[in-house]
Amino acid sequence: xxxxxxxxxxxxxxxxxxxxxxxxxxxxxxxxxxxxxxxxxxxxxxxxxxxxxxxxxxxxxxxxxxxxxxxxxxxxxxxxxxxxxxxxxxxxxxxxxxxxxxxxxxxxxxxxxxxxxxxxxxxxxxxxxxxxxxxxxxxxxxxxxxxxxxxxxxxxxxxxxxxxxxxxxxxxxxxxxxxxxxxxxxxxxxxxxxxxxxxxxxxxxxxxxxxxxxxxxxxxxxxxxxxxxxxxxxxxxxxxxxxxxxxxxxxxxxxxxxxxxxxxx
DNA sequence: CCAGACGTTGTT
DNA sequence: GTCTGG
DNA sequence: CCAGACGTTGTT
DNA sequence: GTCTGG
Numbered sequence: 001x002x003x004x005x006x007x008x009x010x011x012x013x014x015x016x017x018x019x020x021x022x023x024x025x026x027x028x029x030x031x032x033x034x035x036x037x038x039x040x041x042x043x044x045x046x047x048x049x050x051x052x053x054x055x056x057x058x059x060x061x062x063x064x065x066x067x068x069x070x071x072x073x074x075x076x077x078x079x080x081x082x083x084x085x086x087x088x089x090x091x092x093x094x095x096x097x098x099x100x101x102x103x104x105x106x107x108x109x110x111x112x113x114x115x116x117x118x119x120x121x122x123x124x125x126x127x128x129x130x131x132x133x134x135x136x137x138x139x140x141x142x143x144x145x146x147x148x149x150x151x152x153x154x155x156x157x158x159x160x161x162x163x164x165x166x167x168x169x170x171x172x173x174x175x176x177x178x179x180x181x182x183x184x185x186x187x188x189x190x191x192x193x194x195x196x197x198x199x200x201x202x203x204x205x206x207x208x209x210x211x212x213x214x215x216x217x218x219x220x221x222x223x224x225x226x227x228x229x230x231x232x233x234x235x236x237x238x239x240x241x242x243x244x245x246x247x248x249x250x251x252x253x254x255x256x257x258x259x260x261x262x263x264x265x
Numbered sequence: 266c267c268a269g270a271c272g273t274t275g276t277t
Numbered sequence: 278g279t280c281t282g283g
Numbered sequence: 284c285c286a287g288a289c290g291t292t293g294t295t
Numbered sequence: 296g297t298c299t300g301g
Contacts, residue, residue, distance in 0.1 A: 058284095058301095059301095060284095060300095060301050061301095085271075085278085086278080087271090087278045087279080088271095093270095093271095096271095097270090097271065097272085099272085099300080099301060100271080100272035100273070101271090101272060101273090102272085102273075102274095103272080103273050103274080104272085104273085105272085105273075112271075112272075113270080113271040113278080113279065113280070114271055114272070115271095115272090117278085134284065136275090136276090136277060137277060138277040139277075140277090141284075143284090176272095179273080179274095191277085192274090192275065192276075192277085193273095193274065193275065195273090195274085239284095240284060240285070241285080242284080242285045242286060242301090243285090243286085266283105267282105267283095268281100268282090268283090269280100269281085269282085269283105270279100270280085270281080270282100271278100271279090271280085271281100274284085275284090284301105285300105285301095286299100286300090286301090287298100287299085287300085287301105288297100288298085288299080288300095289296100289297090289298085289299100
């Protein structure tokens with residue numbers, strides 16, 4: 001059994017932002033500077049509306065996260081993570097199903113009952129500047145934060161769905177993020193499952209949100225992010241905690257591995 | 266036919 | 278809503 | 284991933 | 296120890 005000892009060595013965060021652990025955790029940030037940073041990145045044609053940022057958000061909390069949809073591609077909307085299909089009969093079944101729809105596998109998305117309606121005409125983009133993934137060493141895990149150079153924001157591609165509660169009339173707009181096979185970096189980090197979120201740069205956003213896309217065109221966009229661009233560093237296991245508040249700056253602080261893990265970046 | 270599911274991740 | 282399992 | 288359960292009888 | 300639920 002291999003134990004990895006960790007020595008926390010905090011330094012100033014290189015940036016602020018929100019992120020999103022793609023499988024069942026995370027999205028980040030908090031200060032007004034983050035909003036400004038995103039505003040600058042998006043440019044004047046975008047409206048931030050009710051945009052809210054986090055240091056970390058767990059999928060199992062079903063948080064509302066900043067999303068662009070095909071209907072309003074230039075308006076940041078807060079949509080709920082955990083897609084509820086239109087056919088959910090009642091609140092109980094809606095809550096049950098959304099716990100299983102945090103991620104959608106790109107390989108089967110056109111066939112699965114929960115996703116196939118949304119993928120054709122209800123695509124969306126989840127705005128993040130990073131996400132977390134765990135590297136496995138025997139029985140232990142080491143979380144990493146994955147991001148672009150300079151904390152450049154990017155989007156995780158997703159699908160969304162409007163659900164109306166027939167008892168209350170309440171409408172919920174919710175989403176799933178799409179996963180694909182890992183690229184090289186993510187294969188090293190997510191060393192067992194070797195998956196990664198479908199990441200789209202800003203110049204691909206309008207194509208992804210175009211409602212006229214054919215199935216073939218959609219499939220063609222569902223590829224791993226190119227190698228050699230994403231960066232990663234190890235972070236404290238605070239991010240893995242279920243009961244502590246992980247929505248704090250510390251979750252994204254780099255730590256040094258006392259006994260180096262399988263990887264150094 | 267009806268009832269029940271409808272999903273992903275992970276096993277160094 | 279639609280498919281599957283019994 | 285972690286936290287928490289870890290069971291049976293009888294039921295519209 | 297191992298499975299399940301979130």
